[in-house]
Amino acid sequence: MPGVTLEARELSKWFGSRTAVDSVSFTAYEGEVIGLLGPNGAGKTTTIRMLSTVLPPTGGDFTVAGVPSSQPAGIRARIGVLPESAGYPMFQTGLEYLTYHGRLFGLSRDEARQTAVRLLGQVGLADRAQSRIATYSRGMRQRLGIARALVNNPSVVFLDEPTLGLDPAGQREILTLVRMIAEARGTTVVLSTHTLPEVEQVCSSVLILNEGKVVVSGSVAEVTSTEAASRQSGRLRVPPEEVPRAAEVLRRLPGVSVEVSKDVLTVTSADGMNSMLSAVLDAGIVLLSFEVDGARLSDAFLAMTRGGTS
């Protein structure tokens, strides 16, 4: 059983009268990648900022690698963070930037330089080490930011929207890095993202936040097997003259909702698609096409955040 690296208990944050995070509790283990999901304003960034000691929590506490939240400097020494839309000193080179941050974590000049060279190699920036950050693409800057988050060999890494604004190739590179961090180093990664397929690709567990509260948490399989996620939806196309009859047949089935648009019927059912297809075919209606929505984590996400802006 891997050890606990991160434990949050009843973590809350208010900005004036507005509640940004409301009693968030969860536990993370070595080598685990936790996906932090939620629509804009759900409290993901605030949660990460509290756990990385940049914002003091209004209530609750947490431990990182056994260090309690009352020792922020001790926690900062054991975590790595890629903040959301992090800025970079454009005139520094990648090597200077990482060496400087290594020094801030107490490494000697030589150690910091060696670490910087090694990390630049690991994130695929070895050939651009002596280039100014101003000349880096967005994807390269994100990889540099991840390298910076690893400069102190942390127990927990927080990545806040690391793939935001990247092209598919850039996204793939970042996700490969995330997997490498968790698997090769045994580091816990907390990944905040909007992109659900990312979570399904790399995360071992998921925490869905909505309006500052945890609405569901667990492994990806557990979350997708929840009642809300099991509601399947699909689209049926029938000849135009058969649309009213098909709609009537489907509406007679229990737990089925139907929306009609021209010759397409969009149906949602808690019992899967089989009973609906049987009913339509039994009524002698010709089925021109049939499509099932497959992204089940997104179904859970949308259901639990009431169609939040993901």
Next chain:
Amino acid sequence: MSARVIAGQECRDLWLSGRGPVLTFVYSVLLSAVTYLAATNRILNFLEQRESVNLVLQIAVAVGVLLTLVVAADAISGERERGTLESLLLTPVSRGSIVLGKLVAAMSLWGAAFVVALPYLWVLGKGVAVVGKAVLLALVVGTVLALSMAAVGLLISARSSTNKVSLAASLFLLLALFAPTQLPAMSKSSVGDLLVRINPVTAGIHYIGLVLVKGHTWAQDLSYLISPVVAVVVAAVALALAGPRIVRLTGGVGSG
């Protein structure tokens, strides 16, 4: 230790990214213009050699302090706006070390301003044995004023919501403090003298004039240096006490 690392990097950023050299260059152009005018202006009958040294010294101190304040006012709010402050706050370095490192970097600009002013003071003051006096006055009064203004600039920068607000507030403060130096009759009345003494900038500038132009001894009007010294002590203590608490991301920024 970490304050030294931060100061080193901040100085490299200031001097190698172009801002420090450009500001020093503009400063030297200004001093050149004033020095040349002071040296050539024979029509101004009473612009005696000591007075011309005094004129250049006062401008050197005033503009040097202004540049130091500008750099200090940008130090925290600027980083916040460029998005680089968060990664600094995420290191185990104490907030006090961050403030100290940035203070040293801002003061490096005053150091450069002082060195650049030396040849101008020398060329105007040679022959009347005031060069040494002028240099020492610039070093003592200028450094005290620059240090207090840099500390105030950092406090303003840490408290300001945006970089524009920080720069505007700092420049307004400096103008408000320097404006009375342009009132020649200020120290004639006892109330005026009190106002000159209370304001660290006017007091420091007035002290320079008394020692350099009016031939007073160093100790004769030492009381004028009380407010500059008090200002630097108060600003440094305020920075040491409040700095670590106010160097942070502003609440609610980007909370998602």
Next chain:
Amino acid sequence: MRLLLAVLVLVLFPATASATVEVTMSESRIAGAVGQYLNISSTVTNTGSSPTGKLIAHLNVASSNGVYVDLEDWTAAPTQSLPALGPGESTEVSWDVQAVNAGVFNVYAVVLPDGSASLSVSPPIHLEVAGRRTLSAGGALPIALIVPLLLGIVVYAVRRRLRTTT
């Protein structure tokens, strides 16, 4: 008889007779150039055995070689009030004087004791003011050009380094 009367007056009114003030200057000789500010300071001492009233100190400049002196040009405040002095007490008084003319002058201070007929006068300071030493623009010009030029080269070098490192 007159002598006896005088002795009687001195015995009966010793205060009046012994309230004497002495004025000394800090220097006896100063040399300067036209336009230069000079700080003249003097010490006023009550050498008598009774307190003085309020005193008035006045600075004067007299030319030794016929140069016209307008005191207002030399100092804005030639007259200063001094506090009353107890027996043996002394006070410092100083004037900032700008030497507006070349020549040889005597500068002296006069103290007017309140309600007394006699003035106390300091010994004069012998002041020699040399002709104006004009600043040499020729000397300032090279510095005024070289310093910005050198810094301009530094700025150019830094910018160039930034541009070439990609």
